[in-house]
Amino acid sequence: MDTVRLFLGVAAAKGWDVQQMDVHNAFLHGDLNEEVYMKLPPGFKTADPTKVCKLRKSLYGLKQAPRCWFAKLSTALKEYGFKQSLSDYSLFTYERRSVKVNLLVYVDDLIISSNTAKSMKFFKAYLSSCFHMKDLGQLKYFLGIEVARNSTGFYLCQRKYTLDIINEVGLLDAKPSTFPLEQNHKLALSTSPILSDPERYRRLIGRLIYLAVTRPELSYSVHIMAQFMQVPRQAHWDAALRIVRYLKHNPGQGILLKSCSDLKIRGWCDSDYAGCPLSRKSLTGYFVQFGDSPIAWKTKKQKTVSRSSAEAEYRAMAHLTSQLIWMKRILITLGVPHPEPMSLYCDSKAAIHIATNRVFHERTKHIEVDCHFVRDELLKGTLQATHVSTHLQLADILTKALGRREFVEFLGKLGIMDLHTPT
Numbered sequence: 001m002d003t004v005r006l007f008l009g010v011a012a013a014k015g016w017d018v019q020q021m022d023v024h025n026a027f028l029h030g031d032l033n034e035e036v037y038m039k040l041p042p043g044f045k046t047a048d049p050t051k052v053c054k055l056r057k058s059l060y061g062l063k064q065a066p067r068c069w070f071a072k073l074s075t076a077l078k079e080y081g082f083k084q085s086l087s088d089y090s091l092f093t094y095e096r097r098s099v100k101v102n103l104l105v106y107v108d109d110l111i112i113s114s115n116t117a118k119s120m121k122f123f124k125a126y127l128s129s130c131f132h133m134k135d136l137g138q139l140k141y142f143l144g145i146e147v148a149r150n151s152t153g154f155y156l157c158q159r160k161y162t163l164d165i166i167n168e169v170g171l172l173d174a175k176p177s178t179f180p181l182e183q184n185h186k187l188a189l190s191t192s193p194i195l196s197d198p199e200r201y202r203r204l205i206g207r208l209i210y211l212a213v214t215r216p217e218l219s220y221s222v223h224i225m226a227q228f229m230q231v232p233r234q235a236h237w238d239a240a241l242r243i244v245r246y247l248k249h250n251p252g253q254g255i256l257l258k259s260c261s262d263l264k265i266r267g268w269c270d271s272d273y274a275g276c277p278l279s280r281k282s283l284t285g286y287f288v289q290f291g292d293s294p295i296a297w298k299t300k301k302q303k304t305v306s307r308s309s310a311e312a313e314y315r316a317m318a319h320l321t322s323q324l325i326w327m328k329r330i331l332i333t334l335g336v337p338h339p340e341p342m343s344l345y346c347d348s349k350a351a352i353h354i355a356t357n358r359v360f361h362e363r364t365k366h367i368e369v370d371c372h373f374v375r376d377e378l379l380k381g382t383l384q385a386t387h388v389s390t391h392l393q394l395a396d397i398l399t400k401a402l403g404r405r406e407f408v409e410f411l412g413k414l415g416i417m418d419l420h421t422p423t
Contacts, residue, residue, distance in 0.1 A: 152259060
């Protein structure tokens with residue numbers, strides 16, 4: 001989904017038209033590269049029961065069907081003149097003279113952006129000549145995400161999906177909560193009764209995971225709740241219901257990809273040292289902006305135990321560095337150069353000192369690989385590490401539970417808003 005948000009962010013900044021198309025019976029278009037046989041379908045009979053059908057085209061249900069369809073679509077796009085991105089194979093770009101067209105594919109759903117209406121019309125006509133297409137016009141709904149556009153940019157939310165979650169749990173009449181998770185929670189150490197039916201908990205958390213695609217503020221809460229999927233307890237279920245009550249407070253909340261942008265990538269990283277009370281592993285959180293628009297975010301437990309807070313922060317820097325490098329490649333593929341160093345904001349002076357100091361010593365030799373990786377990117381000028389105070393660290397909301405006042409303050413800083421709130 002990072003590519004989708006960056007794709008729309010670039011289109012909003014450049015003022016390009018964005019439209020959507022759908023392919024009817026996409027998997028039936030695929031060409032098989034091997035011999036596949038199937039039993040006679042119901043209603044067909046033959047005198048010889050040993051006879052079977054040899055498939056000439058792909059069918060729904062075949063393991064090869066998705067790959068065959070994507071190969072057929074890729075071939076058609078490349079014949080038109082598109083180039084496939086090596087950073088994300090679902091992204092295709094076309095450029096000839098002053099004409100530019102970008103295309104993003106998700107199975108049979110296509111998002112198209114272009115700098116001219118004429119090139120958009122020609123390309124859509126080409127697709128219709130190759131496949132049975134349905135023109136859906138302006139992008140309004142994609143993968144369960146509601147998209148609205150005006151002069152300020154693209155607004156992405158999942159209001160319908162959120163209301164379905166609230167209704168399914170039965171909390172439409174419940175009292176809303178203003179923040180999703182209590183501070184200083186001890187959910188990992190809970191000894192409350194084990195749920196007799198964990199399926200309902202797992203389904204709810206699975207739906208919340210997808211909801212976090214347009215709700216960065218849920219990233220930490222959902223990460224915590226997802227750790228108890230195997231053996232959820234009553235305390236975990238109660239905490240999950242609190243998240244749903246928070247959703248009831250603002251079901252239409254989402255992110256705004258602003259049309260006013262400087263086309264620069266900025267990254268913020270933070271860590272919660274030894275945040276897991278069971279494994280004592282630290283937590284990494286990062287937040288990436290394109291201009292002032294939220295593009296990517298993540299909360300993840302680190303794979304190894306860090307011996308100091310500086311080491312935990314440094315591992316978070318390495319994780320964010322990988323994400324920034326990848327996003328810069330996508331941005332260049334979309335035709336947006338980024339010659340300046342990308343800004344990396346960290347609230348640990350010790351971690352920044354490790355990154356800029358060329359001398360290794362015993363306290364950092366066990367994280368030498370991460371040290372070399374981040375340091376090389378700083379020396380090449382890909383990144384520029386900057387210290388930022390903790391209360392201005394945007395990734396702070398991704399590593400710990402905040403109180404109501406701090407939580408509300410961070411929503412505005414992250415670019416999260418609710419256009420459905422009555423004025």
